[in-house]
Amino acid sequence: MEKLRLLSLYSDFRKDLDYIEKELERAVDSESPIIRQASLHLLRAGGKRIRPIFVILASKFGTYSLEDVSKVAVSLELVHMASLVHDDVIDDSDMRRGLQTVKARWDNRIAMYTGDYIFSRALSSIGEIEVPAVHRLLSRTMLEICKGEIMQIEQQRKFDQSIRDYLRRIKRKTALLLSSSCELGALVSNASPSVVRKMSRFGYYAGMSYQIIDDILDITSTDEELGKPAGSDLLNGHLTLPVLYIKDDMEFRPFMERSFDKTLSQSDREKMLTYIRKSGAIEKAQAVSDKYLQKALKEIKGLPNSDARKAFFQIARFIGKRDF
Numbered sequence: 001m002e003k004l005r006l007l008s009l010y011s012d013f014r015k016d017l018d019y020i021e022k023e024l025e026r027a028v029d030s031e032s033p034i035i036r037q038a039s040l041h042l043l044r045a046g047g048k049r050i051r052p053i054f055v056i057l058a059s060k061f062g063t064y065s066l067e068d069v070s071k072v073a074v075s076l077e078l079v080h081m082a083s084l085v086h087d088d089v090i091d092d093s094d095m096r097r098g099l100q101t102v103k104a105r106w107d108n109r110i111a112m113y114t115g116d117y118i119f120s121r122a123l124s125s126i127g128e129i130e131v132p133a134v135h136r137l138l139s140r141t142m143l144e145i146c147k148g149e150i151m152q153i154e155q156q157r158k159f160d161q162s163i164r165d166y167l168r169r170i171k172r173k174t175a176l177l178l179s180s181s182c183e184l185g186a187l188v189s190n191a192s193p194s195v196v197r198k199m200s201r202f203g204y205y206a207g208m209s210y211q212i213i214d215d216i217l218d219i220t221s222t223d224e225e226l227g228k229p230a231g232s233d234l235l236n237g238h239l240t241l242p243v244l245y246i247k248d249d250m251e252f253r254p255f256m257e258r259s260f261d262k263t264l265s266q267s268d269r270e271k272m273l274t275y276i277r278k279s280g281a282i283e284k285a286q287a288v289s290d291k292y293l294q295k296a297l298k299e300i301k302g303l304p305n306s307d308a309r310k311a312f313f314q315i316a317r318f319i320g321k322r323d324f
Contacts, residue, residue, distance in 0.1 A: 010049075012307060013056050016066055020052050023074045027121045038102045038114040042081055045097045050210070051076045053315070054178060055185035058199045060308035062189025071125050072184045075138065078122035080177060083145055085115035090153060091236040098227030134187055141180040148172025157237035157260045163244050167208070174214075175207030198299045202312070205296035210319050212289040215240035217322075219276050231273050234259045241288060245281040252279070293320040 028039035052073035059069045094104040103111035182203035186196040255272035258264040303309045
């Protein structure tokens, strides 16, 4: 039901999204059969395509050109895809969205080559845009994403983390790419500087809310809904916001320790998830997500009244209430 509701929000822009999807397929084509198969496997696993839709909507506040918009949207989605491939190697994950990951279907070496290839194709796609500010912003964004990945590796399986550490990490891993999607969409369409700034802030706040909800869903959803084991973040040694609220709870601590050393049984995993769900930590994390979402909504209230502005409102509200 929720997925259908999201698709309905995209309905007015379906034609443009279909065009971008075809350009994504073209972008990941390769002379290497294995790299091509691995890239297409990842692409066809699907996704919400939130980055391309943010580029499209932000571009509507300037002079809209589907050709330029698609180059930016393809580049940003490829950066996201490449980071997922590398994440799965780091976490040794076998499943994503109910399908085998690239590293599980092939191996770590193919996965790393695939991720690197997709990153390079992202740069190639946006290279045709002759706007220096676009290239500077994408370069900064990719650098921050890499910093976020390094930070996640450094903090993996460490108990002494703070909420501030977590927020800095998700800013780099998620929020900045969504912020850049909005800002680049506005830049490539020559929107006014005030719109560009509002788009950047909106994307950042929406991205923070989006990732917090993702981390909540990792605990509250079922294995079937997630397409991977519920609680995977903690099983992979990543402390997310709900867990940070109760990490010093003496009853909960043994669950964390067994998750980190990979001795947590299936029944204990279910007990751990139940404990978190009943602890009040989910509600606290949801409140933080809501605060970021309200800040995002405030940014778009000052935008010119249009179908794009209306769609931003609808998608932002969806982000805060989604269940997948």
